[in-house]
Amino acid sequence: MTACERLSDRIPEVVRGRSRWTPEESAHLAGCPNCRAEWDLLVAVDRVAARAPAPRDPSALAATVLRRVADHRRSRLGSLGRWTVGVAAAAGIAAAVWTGVNRGNPASDPVAVAATVDIALPELEPMETAELDSLLEAMEAIPSPAPAGWSALGEPTLGDLDADELEQVLGTWEG
Amino acid sequence: MSASTVPDLPGDSELVESYLGGDQGSAAELVRRHSAAMGRFLYSAGAAPDDVDDLVQESLFRAFRALGGWRRTASFRSWLFSIAGNLLRDEFRRRKGRQVIALEDREIPDRADPHGELAASDMEERVRAGVSRLPRLQREVFLLRAHEGAGYDEIAAALGTTPGAARVHYHHAVKRLKELVR
Numbered sequence: 001m002t003a004c005e006r007l008s009d010r011i012p013e014v015v016r017g018r019s020r021w022t023p024e025e026s027a028h029l030a031g032c033p034n035c036r037a038e039w040d041l042l043v044a045v046d047r048v049a050a051r052a053p054a055p056r057d058p059s060a061l062a063a064t065v066l067r068r069v070a071d072h073r074r075s076r077l078g079s080l081g082r083w084t085v086g087v088a089a090a091a092g093i094a095a096a097v098w099t100g101v102n103r104g105n106p107a108s109d110p111v112a113v114a115a116t117v118d119i120a121l122p123e124l125e126p127m128e129t130a131e132l133d134s135l136l137e138a139m140e141a142i143p144s145p146a147p148a149g150w151s152a153l154g155e156p157t158l159g160d161l162d163a164d165e166l167e168q169v170l171g172t173w174e175g
Numbered sequence: 176m177s178a179s180t181v182p183d184l185p186g187d188s189e190l191v192e193s194y195l196g197g198d199q200g201s202a203a204e205l206v207r208r209h210s211a212a213m214g215r216f217l218y219s220a221g222a223a224p225d226d227v228d229d230l231v232q233e234s235l236f237r238a239f240r241a242l243g244g245w246r247r248t249a250s251f252r253s254w255l256f257s258i259a260g261n262l263l264r265d266e267f268r269r270r271k272g273r274q275v276i277a278l279e280d281r282e283i284p285d286r287a288d289p290h291g292e293l294a295a296s297d298m299e300e301r302v303r304a305g306v307s308r309l310p311r312l313q314r315e316v317f318l319l320r321a322h323e324g325a326g327y328d329e330i331a332a333a334l335g336t337t338p339g340a341a342r343v344h345y346h347h348a349v350k351r352l353k354e355l356v357r
Contacts, residue, residue, distance in 0.1 A: 052219065055214045056210070065232060
């Protein structure tokens, strides 16, 4: 490290009054225009800082900052709460659709589904309406072992069956 | 470097912990310790005098909102300066370019050497304008060192660079600014 580099490293603390030049450093500074220019620069920067606007009362500033931080936290908590309610609502709707809990919904009503969905069951086509009603009532009365897990969701109905399962049940009933 | 080194007073780190534990008075003490230095930093870096208060407040707001981001590898004040520096950079960008610092109109002081006073004042304004035009890292390294006497390890930790790079930035800044004061 050269004498100029050593002096350069020391200038900030001497300008700020934290240290003093040694006689050797003073001699170097007096004879080195480059180091002198750096010294003048740092002195000017120090004077610039001294001219900075007087700070606001720290207590009032702290109160303002802390109030803003508190407002920000409340706002974030509010957003988080709204987000949580939204997610919970979406999850509830999805669960209701999935489990068919919402019985009032035509989409989960077996009769409504039967009226709108085209299920290919050619064996039923020649039957009269009265015969079909009778058949369905008889099917509802057939006791069958519930698959594992169904009990937790409630008693399954024909509306819970898909087309293949319904066809299989009918085949069993017809022998 | 700051009041945090005075043994009888709690350090910045303790005050931060205390604030995070719910003591609002600790936050007030941190503001009292550092707000004036932040104002000097922002003004020296080129902030308009009328903007300094607002910029200090916004910097402190951002800092207290994210106290967990202070890793304690740098001093609390250096960390605050890095936040203030980011804010000022955003402000410069928002105004689409660096602020042009005009020489302030000043009355000639009634002193023995009014011309000398005016010359010194002109030089200070040129220095301030020069600092504001430095690349951001050069500006912040230079001010952390010139204002706070921060070492290169400290500066590197605060600004996310290496001590060697911080030293290079400082010397580049000094070289450019020296031209203004010759």
